[in-house]
Amino acid sequence: MSSTVMVTGANRGLGLEFARQYAADGWRVLATYRNPAVAGELLEELAGQDNVQAYRLDVSDFDAIAALAEELQDETIDVFLSNAGLFGPKPGAESDLRQSFGHIDYGIVREVLNVNALAPLKCAESFVEHIARSEQRKFVALSSIEGSISRAQRDLYAYRTSKAALNMVTRLLSGDLADRGITVVSICPGWVKTRMGGEFAKLELTPAIRDFRGLVARLTLEESGRFIESPGNPLAY
Numbered sequence: 001m002s003s004t005v006m007v008t009g010a011n012r013g014l015g016l017e018f019a020r021q022y023a024a025d026g027w028r029v030l031a032t033y034r035n036p037a038v039a040g041e042l043l044e045e046l047a048g049q050d051n052v053q054a055y056r057l058d059v060s061d062f063d064a065i066a067a068l069a070e071e072l073q074d075e076t077i078d079v080f081l082s083n084a085g086l087f088g089p090k091p092g093a094e095s096d097l098r099q100s101f102g103h104i105d106y107g108i109v110r111e112v113l114n115v116n117a118l119a120p121l122k123c124a125e126s127f128v129e130h131i132a133r134s135e136q137r138k139f140v141a142l143s144s145i146e147g148s149i150s151r152a153q154r155d156l157y158a159y160r161t162s163k164a165a166l167n168m169v170t171r172l173l174s175g176d177l178a179d180r181g182i183t184v185v186s187i188c189p190g191w192v193k194t195r196m197g198g199e200f201a202k203l204e205l206t207p208a209i210r211d212f213r214g215l216v217a218r219l220t221l222e223e224s225g226r227f228i229e230s231p232g233n234p235l236a237y
Contacts, residue, residue: 002028003028005018005030005078007126011031011034011040013205016042020045029051050130054111062119078136079136080124080130092157099156101159112160118169131182132181138182140184141170142188142189143167143227148167185219185224187212205213
């Protein structure tokens with residue numbers, strides 16, 4: 001029986017590559033996308049495969065998360081990849097200062113926190129039974145080195161705060177879900193060349209995701225609660 005992975009935000013970038021690689025390796029893939037208008041690659045390339053199922057899901061809608069969990073109540077999920085996320089305005093590349101001190105757009109801060117930190121928590125609450133009855137029992141949140149409080153210096157208030165909050169969420173989940181045998185970690189994939197990462201990113205998409213998947217495969221319950229940089233270096237909170 002093949003293993004099953006669920007990937008949120010699978011319509012492009014890291015999420016799409018996760019779905020593509022897991023599907024190619026024979027996994028059952030449950031892939032979510034927010035907007036059909038921008039889910040072209042996922043729907044065209046993967047949705048026709050027997051081992052891939054695509055579902056519309058806006059993770060900012062917590063009722064929708066619960067509804068999808070109910071729809072998939074009979075599914076067993078070995079690896080849940082909480083990938084859907086927002087970066088917010090970019091002060092450098094786009095000269096948009098709404099994440100910079102003195103110019104903060106608090107509506108954007110709330111939106112980014114909701115998607116990047118609270119939505120993964122809601123996903124964990126909604127899909128915990130699906131994960132707990134699987135063989136691998138892993139909940140993996142895509143975080144960022146930008147969420148490391150000890151390394152932070154300035155700027156990007158919404159994004160950095162949201163990823164720091166996500167790291168706290170996964171740390172707490174690791175304790176709450178330990179008795180269910182569920183491994184929970186935050187992993188930074190590194191600076192990868194995607195639309196979000198930009199053209200100057202250091203890592204190529206395909207090998208970066210291959211390394212990330214290798215790290216996920218090696219995770220054990222003893223590592224639950226860690227904040228890790230792919231391919232396995234521990235990061236300081």
